[in-house]
Amino acid sequence: MPREAEPSLNERQFVLQALRENLRLDGRPFDKYRPVELIFGEQYGVVEVSFGKTKILAKTSAELTVPYVDRPLDGIFTIATELSPMTAPSFEVNRPTETEVLLSRLLEKTVRRSGALDTESLCLVAGQKCWSVRVDVHVLSHDGDLTDAACLAVVAALRHFRKPDTSIEGGLLTVYTPAEREPVPLSWLHSPFCVTWSFYGDQGEMALLDATLSEEHVRVGSCTISMNRHGEICQIAKLGGTPVDAVALLQCTNVALVKVKDFSAFLDRKLAEDAKRRDKGGLMAELSAENDR
Amino acid sequence: MAATDRIIVLPGDTIDPAVIPTPRRNAIRLGPGLRHVQATNSIVPTVAGQLITDHGKGSMWVESSTGHYIPAISDLVIGQITRSQGDYYLVNLSPYTPNATLPHLSFEAATKKTRPQLNPGALVYARVTLANRHMDPELECVSQTTGKGDGLGPLTGGMVFDVSLGMARRLLLSKPREYGGVAVLELLADEGLAFETAVGRNGKVWVGSDKSEANTRMVIAVGRALRETDERGLDVEAQKKLVRRIMKELSR
Numbered sequence: 001m002p003r004e005a006e007p008s009l010n011e012r013q014f015v016l017q018a019l020r021e022n023l024r025l026d027g028r029p030f031d032k033y034r035p036v037e038l039i040f041g042e043q044y045g046v047v048e049v050s051f052g053k054t055k056i057l058a059k060t061s062a063e064l065t066v067p068y069v070d071r072p073l074d075g076i077f078t079i080a081t082e083l084s085p086m087t088a089p090s091f092e093v094n095r096p097t098e099t100e101v102l103l104s105r106l107l108e109k110t111v112r113r114s115g116a117l118d119t120e121s122l123c124l125v126a127g128q129k130c131w132s133v134r135v136d137v138h139v140l141s142h143d144g145d146l147t148d149a150a151c152l153a154v155v156a157a158l159r160h161f162r163k164p165d166t167s168i169e170g171g172l173l174t175v176y177t178p179a180e181r182e183p184v185p186l187s188w189l190h191s192p193f194c195v196t197w198s199f200y201g202d203q204g205e206m207a208l209l210d211a212t213l214s215e216e217h218v219r220v221g222s223c224t225i226s227m228n229r230h231g232e233i234c235q236i237a238k239l240g241g242t243p244v245d246a247v248a249l250l251q252c253t254n255v256a257l258v259k260v261k262d263f264s265a266f267l268d269r270k271l272a273e274d275a276k277r278r279d280k281g282g283l284m285a286e287l288s289a290e291n292d293r
Numbered sequence: 294m295a296a297t298d299r300i301i302v303l304p305g306d307t308i309d310p311a312v313i314p315t316p317r318r319n320a321i322r323l324g325p326g327l328r329h330v331q332a333t334n335s336i337v338p339t340v341a342g343q344l345i346t347d348h349g350k351g352s353m354w355v356e357s358s359t360g361h362y363i364p365a366i367s368d369l370v371i372g373q374i375t376r377s378q379g380d381y382y383l384v385n386l387s388p389y390t391p392n393a394t395l396p397h398l399s400f401e402a403a404t405k406k407t408r409p410q411l412n413p414g415a416l417v418y419a420r421v422t423l424a425n426r427h428m429d430p431e432l433e434c435v436s437q438t439t440g441k442g443d444g445l446g447p448l449t450g451g452m453v454f455d456v457s458l459g460m461a462r463r464l465l466l467s468k469p470r471e472y473g474g475v476a477v478l479e480l481l482a483d484e485g486l487a488f489e490t491a492v493g494r495n496g497k498v499w500v501g502s503d504k505s506e507a508n509t510r511m512v513i514a515v516g517r518a519l520r521e522t523d524e525r526g527l528d529v530e531a532q533k534k535l536v537r538r539i540m541k542e543l544s545r
Contacts, residue, residue, distance in 0.1 A: 008416050010448065010451055010452060012414070018513060021509050023510060089388075
């Protein structure tokens with residue numbers, strides 16, 4: 001297995017020296033994200049998110065299956081993360097690296113375990129038929145801060161996704177094609193986002209948002225905070241590294257809330273733009289078989 | 294460089310004999326991207342790109358735009374020491390490629406006792422002396438004929454910036470502004486910035502300066518100017534504008 005390319009000593013020293021002088025290589029302030037781009041695909045549930053040179057593609061799909069025996073009333077929801085050798089030759093297929101394991105674990109905790117998607121609504125016939133919703137996350141290019149970008153991509157893909165409409169009449173389940181009935185969105189409860197802080201210095205006194213790959217190489221610790229725009233924290237992951245002062249961490253969560261609100265507003269705007277683009281002739285309201293809640 | 298009209302070649306093309314230089318004294322020198330086929334006694338391009346001929350030096354080669362650096366003899370490169378093995382340092386020229394070797398003694402005035410001790414991760418500016426296919430390349434940091442370093446050797450301090458291979462080639466031309474359309478370093482120096490650079494043909498530019506206050510800012514500014522010129526394909530006029538903007542930011 002090829003080893004990951006490490007930055008040279010000169011680069012390490014320079015990045016740290018620059019941070020000590022309150023400078024970042026791309027000229028950003030410490031608490032600012034790179035330009036975030038989000039493009040929806042032609043299909044429902046396909047989205048491409050880029051943070052600077054980090055690029056993530058997420059694709060949502062749904063199929064009918066039998067629910068798990070121990071959870072007959074719940075649908076199935078999975079997130080599959082893949083870091084392919086296209087990202088960097090050090091990533092191999094079928095041999096997950098630590099980065100990949102941590103990424104999928106954090107996404108799982110943030111999106112699935114926080115109950116963002118109502119899995120009960122995916123069940124069609126108790127114990128017999130349910131939807132299995134699957135999000136595939138592909139990392140196309142890795143320049144640091146994968147977690148935040150991947151989380152945004154997953155949430156955007158799920159909120160953009162439409163599953164085929166169904167009806168049950170006299171115990172007979174009918175699945176309608178998009179031509180018969182307009183597909184319906186998933187039952188979405190809240191939108192969690194990840195904000196990752198990287199810490200530098202002997203006591204971890206410098207905190208950076210959205211670290212690039214070269215900055216990630218020299219950090220002494222990191223902390224991923226997931227929350228929604230109401231300030232409800234879904235999870236906090238600080239996996240090893242230098243201990244960080246509690247007050248500083250509190251400050252980090254406060255800034256994270258501001259960023260999460262930004263993400264939330266950004267995603268709402270993008271979804272509205274996309275809906276407007278698809279709503280040719282303003283017929284969407286009449287086509288929809290959905291009830292307003 | 295006496296470039297004639299732009300000739301674009303594809304692999305396997307036949308080259309018009311009129312453009313092939315005919316040096317009177319010695320044999321013609323073929324650079325990267327060309328091969329001599331003995332069966333037909335012809336010169337055949339092996340890559341797609343622009344054919345460059347130099348009638349004065351009797352040499353020709355193909356300039357192509359690739360993402361992957363392939364070492365060629367007498368290229369100047371910036372390498373990263375991986376480790377020391379026996380009498381050699383193993384040097385990485387680009388990520389995920391086999392290491393090049395750099396003998397411990399091929400530094401300026403190096404003897405067994407005075408050779409530089411380089412740790413893994415240190416940077417060296419070196420010249421490629423051996424670049425055969427299917428073999429690890431070899432490097433040197435000293436001129437074999439004069440025994441001088443000529444600016445080659447370990448790079449201390451500073452920062453390395455990744456640029457495209459085409460940009461590195463343009464920066465290494467004898468007159469980057471006239472032939473390559475890259476004036477950004479010249480313009481920054483005209484504005485009074487004092488920095489030094491080393492350009493590696495493997496798409497790396499090292500920027501350093503003396504140890505004083507505010508030099509970190511300057512090195513970052515130079516690096517950003519280089520990368521922006523490269524990524525956005527700026528011409529000389531746009532580079533002037535970029536330099537003015539960067540100088541304004543620096544003085545703030």
